[in-house]
Amino acid sequence: MEAGGLIKNWTRETSDQYGRVPVLLSHDLHQRSMFSDDGLASLLDRYPRDRLGVYTMGNDPQNWRTFVRGDAGNLSGEALLKAVKTGRFWLNLRAVNEHLEDYDALKQEMFSDFDARTGQRSLKQDLGVLISSPNAQVFYHLDIPLVLLWQIRGVKRVWIYPESPEFAPDTDIESVVLRETEEEFEYQPGFDDNAWVVDLEPGMLANWPQNAPHRIENQNMLNVSLSVEYLTMPAIARANMLYYNGFVRRRFGANPDRRNDVGARMWIKAIAARALKLAGKRNAYQKASPVRFRVDPEIEGGVAFLPEREMA
Ligand SMILES: [Fe+2]
Structure with a gap:
């Protein structure tokens, strides 16, 4: 299509x-100097440290409870990047666009191109940066918003599973919308037979249907990706429909099936959910995960687990 846009291979077929299904596109953002080692170190120095999500995790893709939060203290961006290269970390810089002007400009550049191609208006746009270690993984989970995953450095394998109750039961997806639980779900290795799998390389970009479960494993090198979230009006309606279903299941013992809630039924439930929220019935419960370790570049692997009593 037209020159100058960030997305390079959007075709009629993509439209x-x-x-409806996962799509794979290309871009050239990975060539920008903001993603060099110096650029990333600067990003880590400029991003508010108290917002930085620092995690480590085990090897078994079924054992998501090993994904635990840590604290990077006041390590310099350079030292932290070095620790990520040699350790087993997942750094999540959420909503970088809200904190740094250069990333806000990047977010606007992305969405002006993306919205022109889709013909939609993206709302609640959020640009996050993921900086993660060789072989690190993100466990099977789903996101409520829509996602564009832009690969910048390194290679990661992404499995995307069908959006159906077989892979994410109604009760579980409702729990995420009601914020009762973290976003991880029970994963069975046999699910992989039905997954769409891609090795995401620098310059590649993936998108998938709303709420489709997915998981990720890095290859053996530093990975940098942009996790860009957004909603559209139908996507907001769908999230609200799930909220309504979760509410009536818990309050009235109803047994709704989200596959029936398309078209007008989805919108009616969405409006009802909005009314519920305005009436103050919203469940604001959100679990903050405790800090379990400190990043310590002086030790092998860099993960210094805290004794139980010190956990913040
Ligand atoms: Fe995700």
């Missing part, structure tokens, strides 16, 4: 597939 047909977008939103």
Whole structure:
């Protein structure tokens, strides 16, 4: 299509597939100096340290409870990047666009191109940066918003599973919307037979249907990705429909099936959910995960687990 846009290979076929099945696109953002080692160290120095999500995790893709939060203290961006290269970390810089002007400009550049191609208006746009270690993984989970995953450095394998109750039961997806639980779900290795799998390389970009479960494993090198979230009006309606279903299941013992809630039924439930929230019935419960370790570049692997009593 037209020159100058960030997304390079959006075709008519992409327009047909977008939103219904995973789509794979290309870009050249990975060539920008903001993602060099110096650029990333600067990003880590400038991003508010108290917002930085620092995690480590085990090797078994079924054992998501090993994904635990840590604290990077006041390590310099350079030292932290070095620790990520040699350790087993997942750094999540959420909503960088809200904190740094250069990333806000990047977010606007992305969405002006993306919205022109989809013909939609993206709302609640959020640009996050993921800086993660060789072989690190993100466990099977789903996101409520829509996602564009831009690969910048390194290679990661992404499994995307069908959005159906077989892979994410109604009760579980409702729990995420009601914020009762973290976003991880029970994963069975046999699910992989039905997954769409891609090795995401620098310059590649993936999108998948709303709420489709997925998991990620890095190859053996530093990975940098941009996790860009957004919503559209139908996507907001769908999230609200799930909220309504979760509410009536818990309050009235109803047994709704989200596969029936399309078209007008989805919108009616969405409006009802909005009314519920305005009436103050919203469940604001959100679990803050405790800090379990400190990043310590002086020790092998860099993960210094805290004794139980010191956990913040
Ligand atoms: Fe995700």
